[in-house]
Amino acid sequence: MRRRVSIKDIAAAAGVSHPTVSRALRGQGRMSEATRARILTIAREMGYTPNLVARGLVTQRTYSVGLVVTNIRDPFHSEIIRGVEAVVRAHGYSLFLASTTADPDQELEVVRSFVGRDVDGIVIASSQAGDRYAEMLDELGMPIVLINSHAEGDNVHAVRHDDYAGACAVMEHLLDQGFQRIAFLGLGRSSRVHGERRQAWKEALRRRGLDASVAVSAPESTIEHGVTQVVHLVERARGRWGTPPQAIFCYNDLLAIGAISGLRRLGLEVPQDVAVAGFDDLEVCAHMRPSLTTLRQPRYEMGEDAAQLLLSLLEQDRRAQPKPTEKLYRGELQIRESTQGVSPQTARVG
Amino acid sequence: MRRRVSIKDIAAAAGVSHPTVSRALRGQGRMSEATRARILTIAREMGYTPNLVARGLVTQRTYSVGLVVTNIRDPFHSEIIRGVEAVVRAHGYSLFLASTTADPDQELEVVRSFVGRDVDGIVIASSQAGDRYAEMLDELGMPIVLINSHAEGDNVHAVRHDDYAGACAVMEHLLDQGFQRIAFLGLGRSSRVHGERRQAWKEALRRRGLDASVAVSAPESTIEHGVTQVVHLVERARGRWGTPPQAIFCYNDLLAIGAISGLRRLGLEVPQDVAVAGFDDLEVCAHMRPSLTTLRQPRYEMGEDAAQLLLSLLEQDRRAQPKPTEKLYRGELQIRESTQGVSPQTARVG
DNA sequence: GATGGGGGTGAACACGTGTGCGCTACCCGG
DNA sequence: CCGGGTAGCGCACACGTGTTCACCCCCATC
Numbered sequence: 085m086r087r088r089v090s091i092k093d094i095a096a097a098a099g100v101s102h103p104t105v106s107r108a109l110r111g112q113g114r115m116s117e118a119t120r121a122r123i124l125t126i127a128r129e130m131g132y133t134p135n136l137v138a139r140g141l142v143t144q145r146t147y148s149v150g151l152v153v154t155n156i157r158d159p160f161h162s163e164i165i166r167g168v169e170a171v172v173r174a175h176g177y178s179l180f181l182a183s184t185t186a187d188p189d190q191e192l193e194v195v196r197s198f199v200g201r202d203v204d205g206i207v208i209a210s211s212q213a214g215d216r217y218a219e220m221l222d223e224l225g226m227p228i229v230l231i232n233s234h235a236e237g238d239n240v241h242a243v244r245h246d247d248y249a250g251a252c253a254v255m256e257h258l259l260d261q262g263f264q265r266i267a268f269l270g271l272g273r274s275s276r277v278h279g280e281r282r283q284a285w286k287e288a289l290r291r292r293g294l295d296a297s298v299a300v301s302a303p304e305s306t307i308e309h310g311v312t313q314v315v316h317l318v319e320r321a322r323g324r325w326g327t328p329p330q331a332i333f334c335y336n337d338l339l340a341i342g343a344i345s346g347l348r349r350l351g352l353e354v355p356q357d358v359a360v361a362g363f364d365d366l367e368v369c370a371h372m373r374p375s376l377t378t379l380r381q382p383r384y385e386m387g388e389d390a391a392q393l394l395l396s397l398l399e400q401d402r403r404a405q406p407k408p409t410e411k412l413y414r415g416e417l418q419i420r421e422s423t424q425g426v427s428p429q430t431a432r433v434g
Numbered sequence: 435m436r437r438r439v440s441i442k443d444i445a446a447a448a449g450v451s452h453p454t455v456s457r458a459l460r461g462q463g464r465m466s467e468a469t470r471a472r473i474l475t476i477a478r479e480m481g482y483t484p485n486l487v488a489r490g491l492v493t494q495r496t497y498s499v500g501l502v503v504t505n506i507r508d509p510f511h512s513e514i515i516r517g518v519e520a521v522v523r524a525h526g527y528s529l530f531l532a533s534t535t536a537d538p539d540q541e542l543e544v545v546r547s548f549v550g551r552d553v554d555g556i557v558i559a560s561s562q563a564g565d566r567y568a569e570m571l572d573e574l575g576m577p578i579v580l581i582n583s584h585a586e587g588d589n590v591h592a593v594r595h596d597d598y599a600g601a602c603a604v605m606e607h608l609l610d611q612g613f614q615r616i617a618f619l620g621l622g623r624s625s626r627v628h629g630e631r632r633q634a635w636k637e638a639l640r641r642r643g644l645d646a647s648v649a650v651s652a653p654e655s656t657i658e659h660g661v662t663q664v665v666h667l668v669e670r671a672r673g674r675w676g677t678p679p680q681a682i683f684c685y686n687d688l689l690a691i692g693a694i695s696g697l698r699r700l701g702l703e704v705p706q707d708v709a710v711a712g713f714d715d716l717e718v719c720a721h722m723r724p725s726l727t728t729l730r731q732p733r734y735e736m737g738e739d740a741a742q743l744l745l746s747l748l749e750q751d752r753r754a755q756p757k758p759t760e761k762l763y764r765g766e767l768q769i770r771e772s773t774q775g776v777s778p779q780t781a782r783v784g
Numbered sequence: 785g786a787t788g789g790g791g792g793t794g795a796a797c798a799c800g801t802g803t804g805c806g807c808t809a810c811c812c813g814g
Numbered sequence: 815c816c817g818g819g820t821a822g823c824g825c826a827c828a829c830g831t832g833t834t835c836a837c838c839c840c841c842a843t844c
Contacts, residue, residue, distance in 0.1 A: 088549075088575075090800055101824050106802060113803090115822055137490050137552045138800030141829045146487060148530075148551075156516045157717075159509060166506045169533050173544075178551060180498075181531040183519050194523075199438075201498075201528060202487045225438075307717050345721040367507075367657050371695040373723040440830055451794045456832060463833095465792060488830035491799045788843080798833085807824080814816090 089130045098126050109134070140202060149394060150180040150198035150206045152191060158305050158338060159366045160383055164209050164231060167387020175395055177204070185304075192217060199224055205394045207231065209387075210277060227397040229390045232277050235410055241397070243390040245413045247277055247363075250379040251284030251333075253417045254361050257377070258331045259288065261423060263359060267317050267329035268299035269310065269339050278335060281363065285333050298324055302339055310334070310342020311349075318350060328358055331423065337362035337369055337378055344372070344422065359423040365415075374421035381415045439480045448476050459484070490552060499744060500530040500548035500556045502541060508655050508688060509716045510733055514559050514581060517737020525745055527554070535654075542567060549574055555744045557581065559737075560627060577747040579740045582627050585760060591747070593740045595763045597627050600729040601634030601683075603767045604711050607727070608681045609638065611773060613709060617667050617679035618649035619660065619689050628685060631713065635683050648674055652689055660684070660692020661699075668700060678708055681773065687712035687719055687728055694722070694772065709773040715765075724771035731765045 091109070095102040100119065107113035108123040109132075140146035151168050153161045165181065172179050180198060184190040191211060198206055206224075209231040221228050222237025235242035258266055268285045271278055282299070289296035300317045302309035314332070321329045328350075334340035340362030344354045354360050354374055362369065365380035393409060441459070445452040450469065457463035458473040459482075490496035501518050503511045515531065522529050530548060534540040541561060548556055556574075559581040571578050572587025585592035608616055618635045621628055632649070639646035650667045652659035664682070671679045678700075684690035690712030694704045704710050704724055712719065715730035743759060 088800095092800075102801080103803075103825085104823060106800095107823090110802085113823090114820095119822080133546060133550045135491075135552060135800050136550045137487055137496065138829090139802075140487050141491055141800080141831090142802050144829075151531075156512050156519070157509075159507075159512070162506050162509070162512050165531070166533060169506070169531065173532060178547060179531050181501075181515070181519065181529050182523060183516060196483060197528060200483045200486045202485060307721055311721075341718060341721055368691060368718055371657055371661075371691055438830095442830075452830085453795085453832080454793060457793095460832085463792090464790095469792080485830050488799090489832075491801090491830080492832050494799075786844090789841090790839105791841100792837105792839085794835105794837080796833105796835090799831090800829105802828085804827090805825090808822090810819105810821080812817105812819090814818105 088135065089132050090135065091132070094123065094127050094130060094132060097130065098123050144202075145204055146202050147176060148178040148180060148201070148203050149391070150182070150195070150201070150203045152182050152184060152194055152198075152206065152208045152211070154184055154191075154210050155305055156183045158336070159368075160336065160364045160381070161209060163383040164387035164390075167384045167389075168207055168391040169387075171388050171391035171395070177395070188217075192220075195221070195224070199226070204398050205229070207390050207394060208233065209390075210275065227394055229394045229397075231386060231390050234276055241393060241409045243386055243393060243411045243413075245381050245386065245415060247280040248284050250363070250381070250415045250417075251281040252288060253415075254333060254363070254377075254379055255285055255288035257417060257419060258333065258359065258361060258423060259292065261331070261359065263331040264294055265298075265321065265325050265327070265329050266294070266331045266333060267321055268296075269313060269317055269332055269334040269343055270299055270301040271305055271335040271339065272301060272303060281333075281335060295324070298329060302335075305336060305338050307338050307342040307345070310339035311346040312342075313339070314343040314346035315350065317343075318347070318352070328352055331359035331361070334360065334362045337364045337366045337376060340376055340378070340422075341368075341372065344374075344376075355422050355424055361423050365418050369418070370420065372422075374424075377420045377423040378418050379415045380418050382413055386413060438485065439482050440485065441482070444473065444477050444480060444482060447480065448473050494552075495554060496552050497526060498528040498530060498551070498553050499741070500532065500545070500551070500553045502532050502534060502544055502548075502556065502558045502561070504534055504541075504560050505655055506533045508686070509718075510686065510714045510731070511559060513733040514737035514740075517734045517739075518557055518741040519737075521738050521741035521745070527745070538567075542570075545571070545574070549576070554748050555579070557740050557744055558583065559740075560625065577744055579744045579747075581736060581740050584626055591743060591759045593736055593743060593761045593763075595731050595736065595765060597630040598634050600713070600731070600765045600767075601631040602638060603765075604683060604713070604727075604729055605635055605638035607767060607769060608683065608709065608711060608773060609642065611681070611709065613681040614644055615648070615671065615675050615677070615679050616644070616681045616683060617671055618646075619663060619667055619682055619684040619693055620649055620651040621655055621685040621689065622651060622653060631683075631685060645674070648679060652685075655686060655688050657688050657692040657695070660689035661696035662692075663689070664693040664696035665700065667693075668697070668702070678702055681709035681711070684710065684712045687714045687716045687726060690726055690728070690772075691718075691722065694724075694726075705772050705774055711773050715768050719768070720770065722772075724774075727770045727773040728768050729765045730768050732763055736763060 091105040092102045095105045108120045182194040205227040207229045211233040218236050222239050228240045230242045232244045286296040298321050300313050302313045318328045362378040365378045369376040441452045441455040445455045458470045532544040555577040557579045561583040568586050572589050578590045580592045582594045636646040648671050652663045668678045712728040715728045719726040
């Protein structure tokens with residue numbers, strides 16, 4: 085395991101000092117074209133790759149950013165990762181990835197490790213902790229972009245989807261279809277995102293004087309939890325209304341897919357017996373049977389934009405403290421078979 | 435944006451030199467308990483976090499590993515990422531993630547950047563380049579673990595699934611069902627993985643004297659490409675046999691899901707008109723309608739094991755060069771509705 | 785009291801890179 | 815021939831940490 089070649093090795097080979105090599109490689113400072121060309125060819129011949137660790141130490145810029153997600157399994161996050169990674173790499177940055185399975189403490193620990201790595205900035209997606217630790221994040225002294233969390237502080241910025249409006253659109257659609265007994269299949273503890281969707285569900289029902297008491301929460305965002313939790317949900321509905329719900333609004337598509345599967349086991353068909361709506365519009369939704377009504381979030385774009393925002397914060401002058409930015413997206417309702425009664429119209433596929 | 439606190443700051447505050455602080459923090463070297471305790475409390479009070487960049491420069495160990503995947507969109511890779519990340523983080527390492535959309539040159543460039551970052555080791559999943567650049571990887575002078583690629587060289591190890599055996603199992607199942615005109619829906623250029631699955635398809639047919647000429651390849655692993663490519667596949671089958679295929683063996687589940695959707699648009703129902711089998715067993719497969727026959731790869735476990743192998747290589751003595759390891763997995767065939775004729779038996783769900 | 789030994793600590797250097805500043809030539813004008 | 819300007823380059827230091835070695839001091843022992 086031999087040592088990598090450094091600029092000192094090149095310097096020795098070229099008969100110059102290592103600062104000269106450094107300047108030659110970075111095309112900086114004044115020097116004869118002959119020397120520069122010679123150094124460059126020698127560097128290439130020796131297979132030199134700059135040591136970014138050492139460079140980062142002296143320049144205080146590592147050209148790396150950290151990304152924290154709560155659950156890689158959810159394709160929603162995959163797309164965010166993809167967007168962030170693409171932008172970041174296109175700009176010559178590297179990406180640290182960490183997944184914290186919905187544990188706020190883990191989340192904070194991971195952020196700390198990123199700070200120790202001297203990353204230039206951090207993106208946090210669907211944080212559980214963002215709300216509680218916002219002020220602490222602000223004190224980290226480095227730019228942070230949150231995806232789908234609330235932002236406050238000079239260093240903390242945000243890119244987020246208007247979940248409240250989106251959930252309202254879903255609920256209006258369900259109510260327009262004539263459903264009255266609408267249950268909610270939620271997720272985990274109270275994150276900001278969960279709060280908005282649930283709130284929209286509750287208020288939409290209350291405004292029309294309908295019952296908003298039938299809800300359960302899955303511990304994790306997986307299809308399997310949708311399957312098991314929908315059974316409890318139907319039980320509750322039967323206890324409250326004497327019948328299954330007419331429609332179920334699910335926190336996201338994974339739970340919705342599981343719910344449909346679970347309902348089928350109970351002998352309930354979607355949408356004939358129960359309508360089901362999801363959230364996110366995963367790629368598979370249009371290809372399910374029945375195809376799934378859901379609200380499309382531009383998740384790849386959100387990842388891209390979050391990264392873009394972070395990089396622009398890094399590039400600009402440190403002194404020129406910008407005001408915290410907050411970009412807001414609005415998703416599009418995708419109406420498909422799962423909420424369309426007995427004779428579904430042709431679904432929008434793709 | 436104030437400077438972070440370093441061991442020198444602690445040293446000044448404690449009235450000692452920075453080497454003493456270093457030793458105190460690392461619990462190393464002999465020193466009075468009083469001094470050590472004092473330093474530790476001061477460090478905690480000042481909110482010290484070690485600068486891993488500087489530490490990495492001197493120790494030549496960054497406690498970070500790089501992970502290269504070809505396509506984050508595919509849940510198959512999500513699970514691998516999840517496995518690698520979990521193990522790596524549990525051992526105090528950080529993870530660099532890069533996605534190279536099936537471009538071998540990008541792949542190599544990314545590996546180079548990892549080397550520049552001085553990562554301790556690299557995991558490469560489903561490499562397109564692994565076969566071509568194996569010897570170059572070996573010369574990098576750092577341990578590399580490939581997932582589902584061929585390994586050769588002293589530094590290059592592998593964890594892989596026996597795709598050939600798996601594909602044979604799928605084909606045997608299809609042939610047992612009585613299908614004779616079986617088409618193949620492939621993916622992209624010739625990777626090792628693709629070669630094995632296609633080879634199994636071809637040989638299984640040839641052994642029984644059946645026609646193995648109807649195949650197309652999707653450019654990318656997405657549902658949408660499955661939809662469009664299956665149309666071409668049916669066209670070819672009609673040209674060759676005068677009828678659609680009786681069954682389609684798809685390179686993976688995403689393409690299979692798309693294929694089923696595309697067939698439906700053509701007025702062909704699965705499995706009544708055409709049987710479809712996939713590969714990987716994504717979580718959603720059991721919940722499709724029809725549920726999808728496929729071969730389950732232990733992808734999370736493979737990610738875990740790859741990371742574990744890499745870390746064990748890092749921990750052991752450098753001199754004691756181990757022989758290159760190669761671990762082999764065998765997936766399990768999941769027989770479900772999509773290949774089960776008109777009256778499907780109860781699918782194994784979950 | 786001299787000597788030895790060992791525990792505790794700091795000075796110096798290293799890791800690989802970037803940068804401010806000063807030094808040496810050389811060229812050219814006066 | 816002298817002086818000033820400038821092009822080309824090296825010295826020294828910095829970044830934050832780890833490590834080797836030598837040093838000092840205190841105590842025990844002969």
